Amino acid sequence: MHDIRAVRADPAAFDAALARRGLAPVSAELLSLDASRRAAQTTAQEAQARRNALAKEIGQGKRQGADTTALEAEATGLRARMEGLDAEAKRAEEAQARILEALPNLLDADVPEGADESANVVLHQHGEIPALPFAPKQHFELGEALGGMDFATAAKLAGSRFAVLRGPLARLERAIGQWMLNLHLDEHGYTETAVPLLVNDATMYGTGQLPKFAEDLFRTTDGRWLIPTAEVPLTNTVRDEILPEAALPLRLASLSPCFRSEAGSAGRDTRGMIRQHQFAKVEMVSVTTPDASAEEHERMTRCAERVLTELGLTWRRIVLCAGDTGFGAAKTYDLEVWLPGQGAWREISSCSNCRDFQARRMNARVRPREGKGNLFLHTLNGSGVAVGRALIAVMETHQREDGSIGIPSVLRPFMGGSEAIPAA
Structure with a gap:
């Protein structure tokens, strides 16, 4: 606003x-x-x-x-x-x-010019693109061969863009989410917050989903909305509040289901788990003072990068250009991971500084230690990261020629100590 x-x-x-x-x-x-x-x-x-x-x-x-x-x-x-x-x-x-x-946020001065994603700028890359000594498979080929990824049953239960996971793959997805959340809590200083999955109009309005993006959301018959990301309820916890500066930065994290209608995505990523109506994500939200938000943005993005590094993935950081930056963001870093099965880079995390754009919609302010008058807070959000896409990246990166999948060392305690998911 x-x-x-x-x-x-x-x-x-x-x-x-x-x-x-x-x-x-x-x-x-x-x-x-x-x-x-x-x-x-x-x-x-x-x-x-x-x-x-x-x-x-x-x-x-x-x-x-x-x-x-x-x-x-x-x-x-x-x-x-x-x-x-x-x-x-x-x-x-x-x-x-x-x-x-209906107007988007104003962009930071250092956001690159450009009309679409082709003008996004790669800032740095971690790791080399893996050269597997065999023809790599995509995640859905691996998952179906293991008997642990079932799209036909999901379609019977709910329709397209859903998946049923079974056995070790279901456990691996749960392991990824739990490990990521623990990492952000124990080492990155975030506070775990369990949030409602259904929210009201004011909550959706506060973070900018309404009125512009109503068609991208699922609405219940009693007028509530299924959250598209935990950013929505996490950020709105400070709506209509005046926080003392001493309470900042406020860093919150949540592992939650997310629900998106994927309006306008017909024909895109129709196979597999890349684009789902329901998926899990670890979300990070920071609330801070205006003079601290730029550094908080860098810090948050490093937290997400740590996840990808620990999982043994090849990734890169991109700054989005003017035409590709989201509605509520003043500046956004995307993290993309290399998927050997697809032979392509795919987004796995997006970290944005919204500055005071959301705070004005929410009437969320800070009382400075010195000086008179309250200021609007700055809010930031980032994926820490999307669990389903992390599962895809782990499967495709750590696949073996026989169809088994290596388990990154950080996940093994959640997998009963197993080093791999054996081939069927």
Whole structure:
């Protein structure tokens, strides 16, 4: 959400910032609505002042026995006029809010220019692309051969874009999620937080899912929404709060199911577990002061990178360009992992600094140690990481020619000490 005062202060700069995302100028329309709202409010205040004066004149006149009919008629007319002005101001304010709430965050100055993902910039890579001495298989080929990945039964139960995992693969997925969560809690200083999987409109609005992305969500018949990521409830825990600076940074982590309709993804990744309606993810959320959010962004991304390194995966960090950066983010790092079976890089984590964009929607502020006035908080979120995609990456990276799958050492305590999932 944007502050109309920033638009007033420099409308050309605001339009230029939106242009980086390929959006048309909106400042003229916003300022016109803003002027209408302010004019109506000013006129209403003047009318109220006149009514107050009339009330005194009417009272004095009645005490003196004077005829106050004309004064009372004027007061009645002013009341009707004020009601009309209030309605006019409200209409302008609501129209202004509808425009503002649909606008994405403004980008950091160092976000690369570009219209789409082809302009994203690789910052660094960890590990070499593995050269397996055999033709690697994709995860669904491996999983089906092991008898542990069943898409036909999932389709019978729920439809497309679901999977049933059995035996060692189900245990491996659980192991990945539990290990990742423990890593963030024990070594990265996050606080485990179990959150509702169903949330209300205000919660979805606070992090920017509503109203723009309603079609990407699942809604229940009683008006609640299934969370697309634990970022939504985690971040909203500070909604309508004023936190003391001493309580920051607030670092929260959750392992939860996530639900996405995948609207617009018809024909993409239809086989396997890359793009599912339901999946598990470890989510990291940080809430901090404005001057600390840039460093917190770097720290959060390093936490996600640690996960991939410990799992023995080849990965790279990418900074998203202007045209590929998400709606609520001012800057985003994506982590991509190499999948030998696909012979391609695929996103496995996304870490974003939203600065005060979400905090303004949530009315979440910080009380500084020094100085007067409260400031809007800065919020950040990152995948730490997506469990299903980590399972895919482990399977494809650590596959063996006989169809067995090596288990990374950090996961073995969760797998009964096993070093591998044997071939069927």
